[in-house]
Amino acid sequence: MPEETSAPLPRLAEYPIDHEFIERWSPRALTGQDIPQEDLMALFEAARWAPSNGNSQPWRFLYARRTQPAWPLFRDLLDEGNHRWADKASALIVVVSAQKNEKTGKPLETASYDTGAAWMSLALQGHLKGLAVHGMAGFDHEKARRDLRVPDGHRVEAMAAVGYPDSPDVLPEDLRKRERPKERHRLDQFVFQGGWPEHC
Numbered sequence: 001m002p003e004e005t006s007a008p009l010p011r012l013a014e015y016p017i018d019h020e021f022i023e024r025w026s027p028r029a030l031t032g033q034d035i036p037q038e039d040l041m042a043l044f045e046a047a048r049w050a051p052s053n054g055n056s057q058p059w060r061f062l063y064a065r066r067t068q069p070a071w072p073l074f075r076d077l078l079d080e081g082n083h084r085w086a087d088k089a090s091a092l093i094v095v096v097s098a099q100k101n102e103k104t105g106k107p108l109e110t111a112s113y114d115t116g117a118a119w120m121s122l123a124l125q126g127h128l129k130g131l132a133v134h135g136m137a138g139f140d141h142e143k144a145r146r147d148l149r150v151p152d153g154h155r156v157e158a159m160a161a162v163g164y165p166d167s168p169d170v171l172p173e174d175l176r177k178r179e180r181p182k183e184r185h186r187l188d189q190f191v192f193q194g195g196w197p198e199h200c
């Protein structure tokens with residue numbers, strides 16, 4: 001796959017699926033404009049309906065829009081690599097999972113798994129609304145826990161930048177070259193009929 005071009009490469013499905021799955025991707029070129037509150041809330045609404053173990057709904061989303069007082073708190077969590085482009089996000093989200101059942105105190109073994117499902121609903125809804133939604137692990141998890149008052153028994157999972165897509169020209173050259181949808185493994189590299197393959 002050529003690295004020196006930002007020309008979009010075709011993503012090809014091996015089997016017919018809804019095109020939205022293939023067309024969702026993680027852009028970095030963002031306009032820096034504010035997002036209306038109700039448009040952002042629609043993303044959390046989509047996440048709300050994700051399935052979870054025992055309907056435990058362990059996902060928690062902390063957020064700041066760029067026009068809100070908490071914005072610098074969220075922005076300052078990002079590592080340098082993400083600062084370079086995510087400063088132009090319209091909203092930053094910290095995704096947290098509750099690792100224990102609120103009522104019984106018992107561990108929620110699939111809390112991260114369930115929260116991942118909710119994050120994907122959020123990302124796909126954003127894509128369907130024409131927004132860029134870009135997941136991030138490159139941030140200070142401990143600072144997020146401290147500065148955003150995340151209680152014990154909760155895991156800081158990831159962050160996400162939500163914004164309006166812009167031209168790749170707004171990006172520094174190195175990021176501009178990488179600004180395109182990525183390929184994926186072939187199905188036969190991760191789907192195994194009947195058990196784990198013997199020679200893998």
Ligand SMILES: Cc1cc2nc3c(=O)[nH]c(=O)nc-3n(C[C@H](O)[C@H](O)[C@H](O)COP(=O)(O)O)c2cc1C
Nearest residue numbers: 024025026027082134135136137138158180181182
């Ligand atoms: C949990 C998670 C963490 C990620 N962390 C970062 C990050 O810190 N910085 C970044 O630029 N992209 C990050 N990404 C974006 C991935 O690199 C991207 O989703 C992956 O390369 C697939 O590309 P696509 O989403 O465009 O299909 C992250 C994605 C996820 C889901």
